[in-house]
Amino acid sequence: MLTSLKRIIYFGWKDFYSSLGLSLATCFILVIVIFLITSLFLLKGLSEHLIASVREKADITIFLKGDSSEEDILKLKEELVKMPEVKEVEYVSKEQALEKFTKEHKDEPEIMRALGLFDNPLWSSLNIKAFEAAQYPSLVSFLENSSPSNLIAEVDYPQRKLLIEQIFGITEMVKRAGIIISFILAVIAILVAFNTVRLAIYNSREEIKIQRLVGASNWFIRGPFIVQGAIAGFFSVVFSLFMILGIIYFLGPKIGFFLSGFNLLSYFLANLGTIALIQLATGVGIGVISSYIATRKYLDV
Amino acid sequence: MISFKEVSKTFFTRAGHKQIIALNGVSFEIKPAEFVSIVGKSGAGKTTLLKLILAEERPTRGEIFFNGDNLGKIKTAKLPRIRRKIGTVFQDYKLLPSKTAYENIAYILEAVGAEENEILRNVPEVLGIVGLESRAQNFPEELSAGERQRIAIARALIHRPKVILADEPTGNLDPYCALDIIKLLLKINEIGTTVILSTHDKEIINRLGKRVLTLEQGALVRDEERGHFIL
Ligand SMILES: Nc1ncnc2c1ncn2[C@@H]1O[C@H](COP(=O)(O)OP(=O)(O)OP(=O)(O)O)[C@@H](O)[C@H]1O
Numbered sequence: 001m002l003t004s005l006k007r008i009i010y011f012g013w014k015d016f017y018s019s020l021g022l023s024l025a026t027c028f029i030l031v032i033v034i035f036l037i038t039s040l041f042l043l044k045g046l047s048e049h050l051i052a053s054v055r056e057k058a059d060i061t062i063f064l065k066g067d068s069s070e071e072d073i074l075k076l077k078e079e080l081v082k083m084p085e086v087k088e089v090e091y092v093s094k095e096q097a098l099e100k101f102t103k104e105h106k107d108e109p110e111i112m113r114a115l116g117l118f119d120n121p122l123w124s125s126l127n128i129k130a131f132e133a134a135q136y137p138s139l140v141s142f143l144e145n146s147s148p149s150n151l152i153a154e155v156d157y158p159q160r161k162l163l164i165e166q167i168f169g170i171t172e173m174v175k176r177a178g179i180i181i182s183f184i185l186a187v188i189a190i191l192v193a194f195n196t197v198r199l200a201i202y203n204s205r206e207e208i209k210i211q212r213l214v215g216a217s218n219w220f221i222r223g224p225f226i227v228q229g230a231i232a233g234f235f236s237v238v239f240s241l242f243m244i245l246g247i248i249y250f251l252g253p254k255i256g257f258f259l260s261g262f263n264l265l266s267y268f269l270a271n272l273g274t275i276a277l278i279q280l281a282t283g284v285g286i287g288v289i290s291s292y293i294a295t296r297k298y299l300d301v
Numbered sequence: 302m303i304s305f306k307e308v309s310k311t312f313f314t315r316a317g318h319k320q321i322i323a324l325n326g327v328s329f330e331i332k333p334a335e336f337v338s339i340v341g342k343s344g345a346g347k348t349t350l351l352k353l354i355l356a357e358e359r360p361t362r363g364e365i366f367f368n369g370d371n372l373g374k375i376k377t378a379k380l381p382r383i384r385r386k387i388g389t390v391f392q393d394y395k396l397l398p399s400k401t402a403y404e405n406i407a408y409i410l411e412a413v414g415a416e417e418n419e420i421l422r423n424v425p426e427v428l429g430i431v432g433l434e435s436r437a438q439n440f441p442e443e444l445s446a447g448e449r450q451r452i453a454i455a456r457a458l459i460h461r462p463k464v465i466l467a468d469e470p471t472g473n474l475d476p477y478c479a480l481d482i483i484k485l486l487l488k489i490n491e492i493g494t495t496v497i498l499s500t501h502d503k504e505i506i507n508r509l510g511k512r513v514l515t516l517e518q519g520a521l522v523r524d525e526e527r528g529h530f531i532l
Pocket residue numbers: 312313314321322323341342343344345346347348349350392
């Protein structure tokens with residue numbers, strides 16, 4: 001049993017380098033497939049980052065009556081934070097609002113003059129972000145009907161409703177399209193790789209038949225092909241890993257502008273374990289499984 | 302040990318679906334340790350008959366038994382176990398092109414799970430028997446037809462099979478070499494191995510004085526205990 005296993009591994013390794021040209025051609029295809037699948041993984045990270053930063057822009061603001069006490073406002077904030085729909089609440093006090101307003105309009109003397117006539121006419125407000133677009137209406141109705149409603153002067157939801165829904169709708173669509181396209185590309189890539197392995201084994205069909213006729217067992221015949229597939233997969237993974245790391249390292253800074261703050265290198269390094277696992281599953285998985293399937297056809301003599 | 306019961310084998314040609322009857326209602330029985338020659342014109346069905354014993358082909362009609370196993374019905378997964386009891390010299394040699402002469406012979410022992418030292422001892426010995434020690438590290442494409450044939454013979458003997466199927470094993474050998482091979486087969490037969498030999502060689506058959514099955518267009522026309530070469 002152990003001797004057989006040793007022989008199978010030895011044959012696999014020997015066949016790998018005695019037909020090095022063919023093996024490297026297989027590795028080449030596997031590297032492309034691994035590269036593609038890794039890119040899809042990185043793109044997923046990038047698009048999540050982009051989607052999140054777009055969704056950051058969707059929010060509603062509740063303006064609070066001038067006479068509400070800070071204590072009541074903070075209590076309302078606490079209550080809101082506890083709600084499962086709410087992702088984030090930001091409190092902007094009257095003073096902060098004034099500061100911000102002055103900053104934005106300091107170059108417009110008329111506005112500044114008009115502002116000087118009053119003693120801080122701005123309202124304090126709570127800025128609320130929900131997880132989903134669909135959660136805003138219930139949030140708003142909660143605010144309007146619940147106890148602290150007497151604090152609330154106005155909610156800007158009706159004005160922002162359309163924009164919020166569009167932001168969520170479009171990002172959701174992008175997400176779904178991404179998943180579907182990735183899936184299709186991955187399937188195509190895997191089929192191409194499978195076919196490469198299949199063609200390589202097609203060359204050995206006569207040999208497989210002879211091995212059957214002289215009494216070798218299926219595992220003894222198939223084993224070396226599977227070992228070869230695993231070796232090709234493993235080399236492809238090692239090569240791809242370094243290639244991708246190199247590309248990100250040298251290209252990352254140059255395309256940083258397009259990534260809107262997404263740090264490709266640190267994302268890659270943070271997910272190195274997952275990425276290596278995905279690559280191994282792809283490379284070695286394709287090598288092994290397609291060798292297994294491709295040999296089956298020639299073993300039935 | 303081996304019995305054919307009304308066995309027929311029909312091939313369908315790839316182009317035009319024409320039927321070719323390679324064997325037609327053949328019945329016979331071969332006992333353990335027998336030496337049986339099969340003669341017949343080219344195309345008479347000799348190779349087909351051997352292929353049926355090796356279960357490379359399945360019979361179209363009739364039944365073939367090998368040590369009690371029905372070869373027409375047996376599962377392919379069970380075939381390796383049966384084939385390891387058989388050593389075959391194929392008419393077209395069927396050596397593995399990516400392995401050297403030595404590795405081709407060693408492969409059989411590796412496949413049956415023999416120990417490494419047994420392989421190291423036996424392979425050179427059998428190479429010596431067929432006179433090809435000096436060609437051990439050559440690939441089949443580097444060998445002459447006769448040399449390939451002798452490697453094929455060495456491969457068929459290496460694991461001391463119960464049955465040897467030899468399909469024209471002397472077809473590419475000079476008369477002296479051919480005689481040596483036949484003597485070798487006789488010696489192996491004496492120690493209890495069943496030998497089934499298909500041949501065109503009249504001289505050999507007449508000298509052997511063993512059982513001869515004569516095929517004519519797929520039919521078994523003669524089965525003589527001390528046969529002669531009559532076509
Ligand atoms: N795979 C096949 N497909 C179609 N016809 C076949 C096939 N194999 C053999 N035949 C036919 O079956 C007949 C018997 O063939 P077989 O190889 O058994 O002859 P043989 O007696 O071994 O001849 P030879 O002495 O030339 O080797 C031939 O007419 C051949 O054309």
